[in-house]
Amino acid sequence: MGLKLKGRVAIVTGASRERGIGTAICRALALEGADILFTHWGSFDKTQSYGEDRDWENKLSKELVGLGVKAAHMEADLADPNVADDILDYADKTLGTPSILINNATYWAPSNYRTFDAEVIDRHCSVNIRGTGLLTTKFAQRFEQTHVGKIPGRIIFMVSKGNDANNLAYLATKGAQTALIEPLSVGLAPLGITVNAVDPGPTDSGWMDDVVKSHLLPMFPMGRIGQPEDAARLITFLVSDEAGWITGQRIISEGGFTNK
DSSP states (O other): OOOTTTTOEEEEOOOOSTTSHHHHHHHHHHHTTOEEEEEEOHHHHTTSTTOOOTTHHHHHHHHHHHTTSOEEEEEOOTTSTTHHHHHHHHHHHHTOSOSEEEEOOOOOOOBOTTTOOHHHHHHHIIIIIIIHHHHHHHHHHHHHHHTTTTSOEEEEEEOOOOOOTTBHHHHHHHHHHHHHHHHHHHHHGGGTEEEEEEEOOSBOSSOOOHHHHHHHGGGOTTSSOBOHHHHHHHHHHHTSGGGTTOOSEEEEOSTTOOOO
């Protein structure tokens, strides 16, 4: 096990299932010595085709502790305007003030020009823009009070793009997250916090069935579909000290995926 992140506390939102990107990120950061607080929101996962992994949060927490780090978890609905403070308060209570924030949790529901209505876009905005934005800014405020001049800070957004006509609200709000990266990176640079985004492309994180996989595979010139561990390895680098000069960037890491 590496120790590049030993003594650091990381928040990873949206680690709700075994094959998820959030889970892979938790594992990768723990292997580098970071203590982990991860969030989950079971009521949303129950609505998805991949379902909910029963008791996954406790299984993952036990696994992380087995890697030699401290771990905590909590239910967190980012649509709740008070949840950012709840997450950060719980991190302070259980592990200490975090210096790493991975904005992995997201809300998704299909929407196209026929179904794009006020309820659909408001739900996406409440989680993907307001909830994620509040958690990010409040994280930075607490970092400023505790860590400035002592350890570096890292913020990562998980973003997306594309031409899927049935993903209007999702792609619009992911585009809004991308728009936050550069101004946030400038504003937080004096605090020693870098801000970057990772676009992992289509990733086999539990939602793909065989039909989807057979459709996507020819679009990956490397001969395989993206895996959660691909994103986790990149994020582990971006939150390390070695990546301290990289900020304000959207990094597309999708194995040459050809359907842009």
